[in-house]
Amino acid sequence: MPSQADPAVSLRNVSLVFGGGRGLLRDPATVQALRDVDADIPAGQFVTIVGPSGCGKSTLLRLVAGFAEPTAGEVLAAGAPITGPGPDRGIVFQQPRLFPWLSVRRNVEFGLRTTRTPRARRDRRADELLRLVGLADAASRRPYELSGGMQQRAAIARALAPDPDILLMDEPFAALDALTRERLQEELRRIWQQTGKTVLFVTHSVDEAVFLGTRVIVLSKRPGRIVLDRASTLPGEDDPHAHQDFLTLREEIAATVREAAA
Numbered sequence: 001m002p003s004q005a006d007p008a009v010s011l012r013n014v015s016l017v018f019g020g021g022r023g024l025l026r027d028p029a030t031v032q033a034l035r036d037v038d039a040d041i042p043a044g045q046f047v048t049i050v051g052p053s054g055c056g057k058s059t060l061l062r063l064v065a066g067f068a069e070p071t072a073g074e075v076l077a078a079g080a081p082i083t084g085p086g087p088d089r090g091i092v093f094q095q096p097r098l099f100p101w102l103s104v105r106r107n108v109e110f111g112l113r114t115t116r117t118p119r120a121r122r123d124r125r126a127d128e129l130l131r132l133v134g135l136a137d138a139a140s141r142r143p144y145e146l147s148g149g150m151q152q153r154a155a156i157a158r159a160l161a162p163d164p165d166i167l168l169m170d171e172p173f174a175a176l177d178a179l180t181r182e183r184l185q186e187e188l189r190r191i192w193q194q195t196g197k198t199v200l201f202v203t204h205s206v207d208e209a210v211f212l213g214t215r216v217i218v219l220s221k222r223p224g225r226i227v228l229d230r231a232s233t234l235p236g237e238d239d240p241h242a243h244q245d246f247l248t249l250r251e252e253i254a255a256t257v258r259e260a261a262a
């Protein structure tokens with residue numbers, strides 16, 4: 001039975017082998033994506049996950065999303081085994097994946113249509129979230145009328161619509177230009193502070209991982225396992241980028257990722 005004391009997410013000795021099969025059906029072309037990943041993530045943490053390309057970062061998020069099952073070990077949300085996707089977990093991908101024929105408001109409230117929420121309440125919720133992500137003026141526009149950064153804001157609002165406890169983000173800012181990316185990083189930090197969600201955020205950027213995370217996890221090259229799991233408590237300044245603690249931590253994480261990739 002889940003309780004308040006349970007971590008938002010528990011990864012218990014999680015391993016995943018693609019194309020495993022059993023006995024005579026065993027596929028020779030197996031890929032071990034993850035090995036013995038073990039971590040508890042308390043509610044409200046902002047965890048960033050970095051590591052070499054192909055080390056299993058997206059696979060780890062897919063397990064928590066409920067899109068895949070571990071070959072060994074357990075993945076739990078609030079103490080209960082994850083058996084599939086659920087409204088307690090919202091997802092933001094690298095591409096916004098908005099429905100082009102729907103307005104921004106309709107895209108955001110789409111996730112609530114399967115619930116029994118009345119239309120007026122769904123609209124109110126969508127507008128509230130569009131305000132939160134700074135898109136109040138774009139509610140009636142179509143996705144193709146928005147910049148890439150605005151589309152990604154809409155995708156964040158859509159993921160938040162069912163009020164999930166956990167937000168899973170797979171390189172959500174990787175396709176954006178540098179200035180938009182910085183702006184959205186700051187906005188995401190503010191949104192996280194305002195909503196108190198548990199966030200798991202995959203990125204290739206060490207800078208982004210250290211700036212956003214209250215905890216940074218580094219995975220080794222494939223099969224991914226945790227080689228560093230570090231609190232990232234930066235001074236509560238508006239821009240910690242120039243602060244010595246930020247620079248020291250960024251260098252430590254970058255060195256670990258370089259070693260992990262070797």
Ligand SMILES: Nc1ncnc2c1ncn2[C@@H]1O[C@H](COP(=O)(O)OP(=O)(O)OP(=O)(O)O)[C@@H](O)[C@H]1O
Nearest residue numbers: 018019031033052053054055056057058059060222
């Ligand atoms: N459905 C699948 N079937 C077989 N192999 C897969 C599948 N999904 C992922 N893989 C393999 O598992 C490994 C981990 O992939 P994953 O996408 O999780 O890595 P990643 O760290 O997110 O990569 P990147 O940083 O390049 O996005 C890779 O070798 C990939 O080719």
